[in-house]
Amino acid sequence: xxxxxxxxxxxxxxxxxxxxxxxxxxxxxxxxxxxxxxxxxxxxxxxxxxxxxxxxxxxxxxxxxxxxxxxxxxxxxxxxxxxxxxxxxxxxxxxxxxxxxxxxxxxxxxxxxxxxxxxxxxxxxxxxxxxxxxxxxxxxxxxxxxxxxxxxxxxxxxxxxxxxxxxxxxxxxxxxxxxxxxxxxxxxxxxxxxxxxxxxxxxxxxxxxxxxxxxxxxxxxx
Ligand code: GRF
Numbered sequence: 001x002x003x004x005x006x007x008x009x010x011x012x013x014x015x016x017x018x019x020x021x022x023x024x025x026x027x028x029x030x031x032x033x034x035x036x037x038x039x040x041x042x043x044x045x046x047x048x049x050x051x052x053x054x055x056x057x058x059x060x061x062x063x064x065x066x067x068x069x070x071x072x073x074x075x076x077x078x079x080x081x082x083x084x085x086x087x088x089x090x091x092x093x094x095x096x097x098x099x100x101x102x103x104x105x106x107x108x109x110x111x112x113x114x115x116x117x118x119x120x121x122x123x124x125x126x127x128x129x130x131x132x133x134x135x136x137x138x139x140x141x142x143x144x145x146x147x148x149x150x151x152x153x154x155x156x157x158x159x160x161x162x163x164x165x166x167x168x169x170x171x172x173x174x175x176x177x178x179x180x181x182x183x184x185x186x187x188x189x190x191x192x193x194x195x196x197x198x199x200x201x202x203x204x205x206x207x208x209x210x211x212x213x214x215x216x217x218x219x220x221x222x
Contacts, residue, residue, distance in 0.1 A: 004033065004192075006032070006033055006034055006035045006191070007033060007034045007035070007087040007088050007190075007191040008034075008035060008037035008084065008085050008086050008087045008088070009023070009027070009034045009035065009036050009037060009086065009087070009088045009089070009090055009187065009191070010037055010038045010039070010040055010080070010081050010084055010086035010088070010089050010090070011023060011036060011038075011039050011040070011052075011089075011090045011092050012039075012040050012041070012042075012077070012089060012090070012091050012092065012094040013039060013040070013041050013046055013048040013049075013092050013093050013094055014041060014042055014043050014046055014093055014094050014095040014096065015043070015046050015047065015048060015093050015095070016046075016047050016048060016093065017039075017046065017047055017048020017049070017050075017051040017052070017092070017093070018048075018176065018179075018180065019092040019093060019113055019179055019180065019183050020036075020039060020048045020051055020052065020092050020093075021048075021051050021180075022179070022180035022181075022183055022184055023036060023090060023092065023183060023184055023187060024036055024051070024052070024055050024057070025184070026184035026187070026188070032184075032188065033188055033191040033192050034088065034187055034188070034191040036052075036055075036057055037058070037084040037085065037086055038057070038058045038059070038060060038080060038081075038083075038084035038086065039052035039057055039058070039059045039060070040059075040060045040061075040062060040077060040080050040081075041059070041060070041061050041062070042061075042062055042063060042064050042073075042094065042095070042096045043061070043063060044061040044063050046061070048092075048093070049061060058084065060080045062076050062077060062080065064096060070099050071099065071101075073096075074098065074099055074101070074102045077102070078102070078105075087109065087191075088109050088110070088111070088187070088190060088191060089106050089109065089110040089111075089145075090110075090111055090112075090113075090183070090187060091110065091111070091112040091113070091145060092113060092183070093113075094112075097149065098145070100147050103145055103146060103147050104147075106145070107144070107145075107146070107197065108144060108196060108197035109190075110144065110145040111142055111143065111144055111145065111155060111186065111187065111190060112142070112143060112145050112150075112152070113140060113141070113142050113179055113182070113183050113186075114126070114140065114141050114142075114143065114150050115127065115140050115172070115175050115176070115179065116129075116130065116138065116139065116140065116141065116175075117137070117138065117139045117140070117141060117157055117159060118141040118143060118150055118151070118154060118157075119151070120135070121133075122149060122150035122151060123149070123150060126138075127168045127171045127172045127175065128168050130162065130171065131162070131166065131167075131168060131171060135162060136161065136162050137159050137160070137161060137162065138159070138160055138161075138162050138171060138175060139157060139158050139159040139160050139175060139178060139217075140157065140158050140175050140178050140179045140182055141154055141156070141157045142154075142155045142156045142157075142182055142183060142186035142187075143155055143202075144197045144202060152197070153197050153198075153199075153200060153201050153202040154202055155186045155189060155190065155195050155202050155213070156182055156185060156186035156189065156213045156214065156215075157182070157213075157214050157215075158178040158179070158181065158182040158214070158215045158216070158217050159178075159214075159215075159216050159217065160174045160175055160178050160217045161174075174217075177217070178215075178217040181215065181217065182215065185211075185213075185215070186213075189204075189207075189211060189213065192206075193206075194206050194207055194211065195213075
């Protein structure tokens with residue numbers, strides 16, 4: 001039996017692109033079920049664009065200020081997705097809110113990575129808020145994107161400990177290392193059709209024992 005076609009993924013970024021780099025690294029394995037078809041940034045100066053170019057990937061910069069309004073910008077993003085024949089959209093540090101129509105069109109085919117264990121700490125400054133709350137466990141979440149920010153069905157999560165001496169950069173670095181392991185694992189599940197969105201929940205099927213939908217990352221990791 002021939003292997004299923006690799007899913008074509010568009011990664012949307014605004015900045016550094018370290019999660020993008022993790023996805024690119026995973027997709028370099030021909031056995032990985034997804035390939036990065038394009039990288040779209042809403043800031044021309046996003047450092048992640050250089051990461052993509054260094055790997056010979058197609059890139060598109062669509063600065064918000066070049067468009068009259070959100071609808072016009074999202075039309076351009078849609079055109080770039082169509083051009084790339086994208087099957088799946090991965091938001092990776094994409095700092096622009098997406099409109100309801102766009103989210104609806106990509107429902108079940110668009111995922112995001114968020115630096116907290118949702119539903120805790122949706123929104124910004126997650127690491128500072130985790131430290132302020134005194135939680136002993138923190139982490140990251142990959143979820144399907146829905147109209148409500150950072151609230152869609154959860155695909156995968158990774159937990160890291162909060163250590164006694166942690167400040168915000170130390171905790172952020174530990175979570176980021178976990179993100180780089182989690183996002184490729186989560187995208188694999190979506191690309192293989194082992195998780196789909198059903199209302200407010202993610203529904204899993206055909207998982208092997210080693211399919212990591214949740215992972216515990218040890219204090220030393222990363
Ligand atoms: C990550 O922490 C991600 O969870 C959040 O934005 C950050 C993006 O970092 N959504 P990078 O651009 O992938 O390095």
